[in-house]
Amino acid sequence: MTAPAAPTISREEWLAKAQTLSEALPYMRRYDGKIIVVKYGGHAMGNPELARQFANDIVLLKQVGAYPIVVHGGGPQIGKLLDRLQIKSEFIDGLRVTDKDTMEIAEMVLSGSINKEIVALINDAGGDAIGLSGKDDDLIEARKATRTRRDPDSNIEKVIDLGFVGEPFRINPQILHKLRNAGFIPVIAPIGIGEDGQTYNINADTAAGAIAAAMDATRLLLLTDVAGFLNKEKELVPGLSVSAARAAIADGTASGGMIPKLETCMDAVVGGVEGAVILDGRVPHAILLEIFTEGGAGTLIGTK
Numbered sequence: 001m002t003a004p005a006a007p008t009i010s011r012e013e014w015l016a017k018a019q020t021l022s023e024a025l026p027y028m029r030r031y032d033g034k035i036i037v038v039k040y041g042g043h044a045m046g047n048p049e050l051a052r053q054f055a056n057d058i059v060l061l062k063q064v065g066a067y068p069i070v071v072h073g074g075g076p077q078i079g080k081l082l083d084r085l086q087i088k089s090e091f092i093d094g095l096r097v098t099d100k101d102t103m104e105i106a107e108m109v110l111s112g113s114i115n116k117e118i119v120a121l122i123n124d125a126g127g128d129a130i131g132l133s134g135k136d137d138d139l140i141e142a143r144k145a146t147r148t149r150r151d152p153d154s155n156i157e158k159v160i161d162l163g164f165v166g167e168p169f170r171i172n173p174q175i176l177h178k179l180r181n182a183g184f185i186p187v188i189a190p191i192g193i194g195e196d197g198q199t200y201n202i203n204a205d206t207a208a209g210a211i212a213a214a215m216d217a218t219r220l221l222l223l224t225d226v227a228g229f230l231n232k233e234k235e236l237v238p239g240l241s242v243s244a245a246r247a248a249i250a251d252g253t254a255s256g257g258m259i260p261k262l263e264t265c266m267d268a269v270v271g272g273v274e275g276a277v278i279l280d281g282r283v284p285h286a287i288l289l290e291i292f293t294e295g296g297a298g299t300l301i302g303t304k
């Protein structure tokens with residue numbers, strides 16, 4: 001693709017910007033050579049201006065020497081198409097129960113329209129983005145995920161069938177290293193491939209966490225539509241230990257989509273990622289605020 005035409009700027013305007021840029025540069029070198037996995041949630045994608053800023057920020061990370069990898073969701077967009085087709089959808093612990101028809105729609109939406117929309121946005125911002133799903137070069141090998149529930153009457157633990165919901169069991173990151181060396185920004189749809197060739201629908205947070213751990217990422221950022229993890233009083237919690245995150249799931253403070261987010265962050269930091277952060281994709285330049293400022297943004301899940 002040809003690079004977008006660069007706008008022109010007057011000498012005076014440029015001098016003002018250059019001053020700010022040269023002052024900001026030392027802070028921006030902080031992630032030089034580091035891998036940052038950014039999960040871009042379906043809810044965070046709604047606003048075109050914020051989407052354009054998101055793409056600019058990803059390109060900026062690349063330009064200051066980091067290797068950004070985007071893993072995207074698209075839950076609301078899958079939901080809309082299912083509604084139009086009058087296919088009912090149910091969530092258990094934040095996971096969409098996925099039958100054969102739902103799997104087909106989820107793959108079309110994730111690997112098709114959404115993946116290409118994000119690729120185009122990043123390319124428009126001047127990056128070299130390339131779209132992949134977990135099927136490309138067997139990037140995400142998955143197997144069937146299950147959840148259990150304790151029956152309150154019998155007190156017996158029952159297995160719940162989620163259909164074609166997958167969980168990653170092996171990441172083959174070679175393609176991501178090759179793309180890094182070639183200067184590309186990967187944009188990954190959370191679709192997995194089973195050993196038997198079955199297609200699996202993977203929660204995008206889970207997919208991002210598995211990629212971050214396999215790539216030894218420095219940061220995993222989960223962009224969503226809330227300020228971060230909120231406590232019972234609905235206040236933002238800036239930092240959470242792994243044990244506190246586990247307790248929040250057990251006592252119900254975290255519910256729905258927050259459950260896979262916290263599970264992902266816990267797995268990522270235990271798996272060696274330095275910091276995993278849940279942050280508000282509705283805030284302008286949320287990624288840059290988190291990456292470059294001392295206090296960061298959102299909720300940081302750490303090992304302590």
Ligand SMILES: Nc1ncnc2c1ncn2[C@@H]1O[C@H](COP(=O)(O)OP(=O)(O)O)[C@@H](O)[C@H]1O
Pocket residue numbers: 041042043044073075076094223224225226228229230231253254255256257258
């Ligand atoms: N303790 C909590 N703090 C913040 N959000 C929570 C909490 N518990 C449940 N949630 C829900 O989790 C949602 C985020 O998950 P989800 O809808 O899956 O986002 P995304 O599409 O960005 O992945 C929030 O919008 C909120 O409704």
Ligand SMILES: CC(=O)N[C@@H](CCC(=O)OP(=O)(O)O)C(=O)O
Pocket residue numbers: 040041042043072073074075076078094095096097106165166190201202203204205257
């Ligand atoms: C198994 C499962 O729940 N898969 C998700 C995949 C997309 C996703 O996770 O999108 P968000 O991050 O925007 O919610 C789904 O079908 O909605």
